[in-house]
Amino acid sequence: MKFTRTANANWKGTGMDGKGTISTQSTTLDQTQLSFKTRFAEGVGTNPEELIAAAHSGCFTMQLSFLLSEAGLVPENLDTKANVTFENGTITLIHLELTGSVAGIDEEEFKAFAQKAKEICPVSKLLNTEITLSASLSA
Structure with missing residues (x-):
C-alpha cells in the first residue's frame, strides 16, 4: 500500500x-x-511539537491495535499520551504513556506488544530522537 x-x-x-x-x-x-x-507560551492554536505528539500517539496506538488483532486479541481500549520534550532547539525525547484494556493477555505480554509497536510504528521510525515507553494494562 x-x-x-x-x-x-x-x-x-x-x-x-x-x-x-x-x-x-x-x-x-x-x-x-x-x-x-x-x-x-500559551495561546489559541497549535504548534509543531503538539502535532508530532498527536501523530505519534495516533500511529503507535493504531500499530499496537494491528499487532494485537493479528494475535487474535481485541483491545477494549488503548489510550496513549505522547509527551514531546523540546529543549534548546531540539526535540530531545518523546515518552509514550500507554494504558490499555485487553482481555486474554497479561501485563508482560501487553508490554511486549507495546514495545514491538513502538519499534515498528512508521512515525517512531521517522523520528530521530530518543523514544521511551511506559505501558500498563488496566482491568
Whole structure:
C-alpha cells in the first residue's frame, strides 16, 4: 500500500511577531492558528511539537491495535499520551504513556506488544530522537 497525505503551512512576518496557519488535506485542521505564542507560551492554536505528539500517539496506538488483532486479541481500549520534550532547539525525547484494556493477555505480554509497536510504528521510525515507553494494562 502506498499513499501520500498533505498539509500546508503559511507564515507571514517575523518569527516572534508573525502569524501563520496550518491546514491538512482532510480539513481536520483548516487554517488553524500558529504563532510564537502557540509554540513557546500559551495561546489559541497549535504548534509543531503538539502535532508530532498527536501523530505519534495516533500511529503507535493504531500499530499496537494491528499487532494485537493479528494475535487474535481485541483491545477494549488503548489510550496513549505522547509527551514531546523540546529543549534548546531540539526535540530531545518523546515518552509514550500507554494504558490499555485487553482481555486474554497479561501485563508482560501487553508490554511486549507495546514495545514491538513502538519499534515498528512508521512515525517512531521517522523520528530521530530518543523514544521511551511506559505501558500498563488496566482491568
